Amino acid sequence: xxxxxxxxxxxxxxxxxxxxxxxxxxxxxxxxxxxxxxxxxxxxxxxxxxxxxxxxxxxxxxxxxxxxxxxxxxxxxxxxxxxxxxxxxxxxxxxxxxxxxxxxxxxxxxxxxxxxxxxxxxxxxxxxxxxxxxxxxxxxxxxxxxxxxxxxxxxxxxxxxxxxxxxxxxxxxxxxxxxxxxxxxxxxxxxxxxxxxxxxxxxxxxxxxxxxxxxxxxxxxxxxxxxxxxxxxxxxxxxxxxxxxxxxxxxxxxxxxxxxxxxxxxxxxxxxxxxxxxxxxxxxxxxxxx
Amino acid sequence: xxxxxxxxxxxxxxxxxxxxxxxxxxxxxxxxxxxxxxxxxxxxxxxxxxxxxxxxxxxxxxxxxxxxxxxxxxxxxxxxxxxxxxxxxxxxxxxxxxxxxxxxxxxxxxxxxxxxxxxxxxxxxxxxxxxxxxxxxxxxxxxxxxxxxxxxxxxxxxxxxxxxxx
Numbered sequence: 001x002x003x004x005x006x007x008x009x010x011x012x013x014x015x016x017x018x019x020x021x022x023x024x025x026x027x028x029x030x031x032x033x034x035x036x037x038x039x040x041x042x043x044x045x046x047x048x049x050x051x052x053x054x055x056x057x058x059x060x061x062x063x064x065x066x067x068x069x070x071x072x073x074x075x076x077x078x079x080x081x082x083x084x085x086x087x088x089x090x091x092x093x094x095x096x097x098x099x100x101x102x103x104x105x106x107x108x109x110x111x112x113x114x115x116x117x118x119x120x121x122x123x124x125x126x127x128x129x130x131x132x133x134x135x136x137x138x139x140x141x142x143x144x145x146x147x148x149x150x151x152x153x154x155x156x157x158x159x160x161x162x163x164x165x166x167x168x169x170x171x172x173x174x175x176x177x178x179x180x181x182x183x184x185x186x187x188x189x190x191x192x193x194x195x196x197x198x199x200x201x202x203x204x205x206x207x208x209x210x211x212x213x214x215x216x217x218x219x220x221x222x223x224x225x226x227x228x229x230x231x232x233x234x235x236x237x238x239x240x241x242x243x244x245x246x247x248x249x250x251x252x253x254x255x256x257x258x259x260x261x262x263x264x265x266x267x268x269x270x271x272x273x274x275x276x277x278x279x280x281x282x283x284x285x286x287x288x289x290x
Numbered sequence: 291x292x293x294x295x296x297x298x299x300x301x302x303x304x305x306x307x308x309x310x311x312x313x314x315x316x317x318x319x320x321x322x323x324x325x326x327x328x329x330x331x332x333x334x335x336x337x338x339x340x341x342x343x344x345x346x347x348x349x350x351x352x353x354x355x356x357x358x359x360x361x362x363x364x365x366x367x368x369x370x371x372x373x374x375x376x377x378x379x380x381x382x383x384x385x386x387x388x389x390x391x392x393x394x395x396x397x398x399x400x401x402x403x404x405x406x407x408x409x410x411x412x413x414x415x416x417x418x419x420x421x422x423x424x425x426x427x428x429x430x431x432x433x434x435x436x437x438x439x440x441x442x443x444x445x446x447x448x449x450x451x452x453x454x455x456x
Contacts, residue, residue: 013338016338017337021341022343024345024363026366039353045353046353046354049300049301049302049353052304053304053309056305056306056310057305060309060310127308127309128308129308130356131307131324132351132357133322133422134356134422135355135356136355137355137356166353168353171354171356173356180413181356181413200412201413201421275435
């Protein structure tokens with residue numbers, strides 16, 4: 001390998017280079033709040049990129065569809081039989097749940113609990129994954145022009161997917177519940193103990209800050225508590241698979257198996273207006289009548 | 291013409307990176323096509339082009355990631371600038387040397403990234419090195435080496451470098 005030092009003469013190109021380096025270093029000194037301005041400026045670029053992104057995602061889905069329909073058909077008969085058995089079981093469970101639901105409604109009316117309003121939600125498709133390796137996110141085909149904003153909750157019928165962290169005009173980035181940088185207020189359904197659900201580096205989730213006196217155990221379901229974070233109360237997050245209790249610790253924590261498989265999510269609902277109960281409603285304090 | 295080519299690169303890399311590359315990920319780590327593209331631009335066209343394309347591509351990629359915009363832009367811009375400086379010092383660059391260079395620069399950039407990003411306490415430096423930095427550097431080197439090898443066989447890289455730096 002020959003090495004040579006090409007000394008370029010002083011030129012306008014060099015001046016531009018110096019200015020560009022100074023500009024780049026200047027960006028580093030900008031406070032975080034100003035970055036939202038760059039996000040806003042980036043909207044047109046994001047809109048332009050969203051077109052090829054959706055085209056590539058469409059081609060990818062078409063190929064995956066053809067593969068799924070015609071190539072990967074081995075074992076379909078066996079799977080069909082198993083699904084029929086599961087369907088029968090679910091029908092039976094559905095009947096029981098209907099009964100339970102009717103009873104719950106009756107009791108709720110008796111106790112004058114305010115019925116939780118169904119939140120407004122927007123359906124969106126997953127069209128991509130994070131462009132880097134440091135965060136676990138998915139990209140949706142709906143954005144700010146569809147009413148999506150940061151911190152809105154994202155769910156599927158199976159449970160919590162994550163929350164919106166960034167939007168362009170026509171796309172949104174969702175930080176998954178399994179990302180260690182995500183935190184969602186959770187509640188153990190059986191014991192009613194509250195905590196914070198964080199993702200783990202192993203792709204699972206962890207419920208932290210469970211009171212030491214809680215009798216939570218593996219198999220308990222964890223749902224959203226509805227206090228903060230853009231989710232209404234009662235959306236499934238995961239199932240406890242292990243309780244960790246350290247000596248002299250003030251709290252215990254629990255490892256969760258998330259209800260959703262982040263790698264298989266295709267369609268989601270973005271919650272636009274969760275009904276977050278105020279402190280009085282949460283504590284069951286009856287409203288004063290005029 | 292050059293600006294149009296850079297625009298196509300920026301607009302084309304993001305969909306490929308977010309839709310197609312997750313399918314060739316190993317242990318949930320995928321190569322960074324943007325990093326490879328910026329290295330190639332810096333190496334062939336010089337430090338100014340590398341810096342500007344790196345800033346723009348980093349910014350565009352950050353729009354589709356949870357990473358903050360500035361750190362993404364600055365990291366890619368710095369990589370493009372370093373690639374340009376390296377390209378100025380080297381006249382003949384074989385694919386093997388390019389792969390080794392990519393490995394070193396990708397590792398260096400990856401080692402800095404955990405300090406730049408405000409990551410969770412679970413994601414400490416050692417975790418980052420073993421689970422993201424080293425696998426990604428290897429994948430970047432393989433992908434970059436393959437692209438450079440194709441270019442090396444079909445184009446006169448030395449002529450391209452001297453023409454682009456005029």
